[in-house]
Amino acid sequence: MKYVIVGTGNISHTYLKALRALPASEAVGFISRGKTPGEAEGHLPCWPSLAAVDRPFDAVIVTTPNGLHHQSAIEAAGLGKHVLVEKPLDISQAAMDDMIDAAARHQVILAVSYQRRTNPDNQAVKQLLGRQAFGRVYSADLSCRFWRDQAYYDSAPYRGGYAIDGGGVFMQQASHNIDNYIWLFGMPERVQGELDTFAHRMEAEDHGAVVLRHADGMIGTIVASTCAPPGYPPRLEVSCEKGTFTLLNDRISEWHIAGIDNPATRVEPAPDDGASSPAITDSSRHEAVIEDFERAVAQDGTPLAEGNDARRATDLILRIYRCRAGSR
Structure with missing residues (x-):
């Protein structure tokens, strides 16, 4: 193509x-x-x-x-x-x-x-969740503690604003991780949270924490920040009926699930270019997205993150932003 x-x-x-x-x-x-x-x-x-x-x-x-x-x-x-x-x-x-x-x-x-949907460990967890192999999932805690300096927000007049960027850390830096959360666990029924701007001169938030309640009772949390130097890889910790596991930058770093072998493809976490800088040096995951896109075109099929499905990340982020405005 x-x-x-x-x-x-x-x-x-x-x-x-x-x-x-x-x-x-x-x-x-x-x-x-x-x-x-x-x-x-x-x-x-x-x-x-x-x-x-x-x-x-x-x-x-x-x-x-x-x-x-x-x-x-x-x-x-x-x-x-x-x-x-x-x-x-x-x-x-x-x-x-x-x-x-x-x-x-x-x-x-x-x-x-x-x-992030293309990562093999995320896909393995997705398949296990689809089979309800973990039993009841109690909680999923997502931490996106990143870092951006003021020069990043000063590099373009729209950065960190609502009109063009659409918001701060939730819409911009944590959007990938929020999409992955929804892909794995679905959309929550209720959202409550607090957002504020602490370390930067910008219109939108640079830090926030939200609690999500799902229809099946699962309680999720998302912490997102660009004021956590030097910047840390995203972390997802899950507790369920069969035990616990952790994904560190989309690779399984901890696995304590009774009766299910660890499906991790590699032990060490992947390098995360985006934690402290907007520059992405590793293009392998973008290559996987393009290959998936081309398969969908060739087969008149559905890409891994097609429009209707992928929009849910923005839909949830907009609900999170209503928390800042005092609305639920």
């Missing part, structure tokens, strides 16, 4: 690296409003809009700021191109509705890069 990458920010180069690692995939160029037509990015041409692209392509990868995702996704769908969106799908329910409707209307695949 041939791709046009929309946006030329930091994450776009992770996708370019991933595409170049896959022999059946190819990046043909970028969309950039900040470059002159024909100017190169990553040794590839740039165009001002998808309509201006003068080379054949099959799909777009949208890497623009969060609140602009719907613009490129809807434009691409109208051109009959499949769409892979960097997380989150978008920052409002109306925008996500429009994106999903456009993809359905033009019969193209819409997927989101929630690449």
Whole structure:
């Protein structure tokens, strides 16, 4: 498949690296409003809009700021191109509705890069949960204690705001982990929490804690922060009828489950580029997302994080933000 990458920010180069690692995939160029037509990015041409692209392509990868995702996704769908969106799908329910409707209307695949779903240990836990192998799950405690310095938030006027970023640490840095939580345990019935801004000059939150109550009685917690230097890998601790286990950066680090062998693929946790920096140096999980996306296109199937499913992370985060406003 041939791709046009929309946006030329930091994450776009992770996708370019991933595409170049896959022999059946190819990046043909970028969309950039900040470059002159024909100017190169990553040794590839740039165009001002998808309509201006003068080379054949099959799909777009949208890497623009969060609140602009719907613009490129809807434009691409109208051109009959499949769409892979960097997380989150978008920052409002109306925008996500429009994106999903456009993809359905033009019969193209819409997927989101929630690449933590591709990790083998997460998938093993997902399968065991699906078989109810753990018995009743009592609790799931997710800790996303990251670090960003003030220079990160000062690097663009929209960072840490609601209009374009869609919020702070919950919408931006912890979105991947929140998606993985929902993928494993489903959406909660009730949400209660506290959010605030402590260590940074920014509009939205840089720290918060929420308690989630699920229909089956499970109590979940999520702590998300960008004021926890030096930044720590995300941690998910689960207690259930059969015992306990822990996922550290998506790899099983503790396994005390009666009667079930540890399905961990490796013992040590994966390196987590995002805990202390927005730069992602390891593109392997993005490669897995692209391969899954291409399988869905080839087989007219469903990608691992298709639009309707992937939107749930934003839906939950918006419910969390209502806690800050004093609403449940």
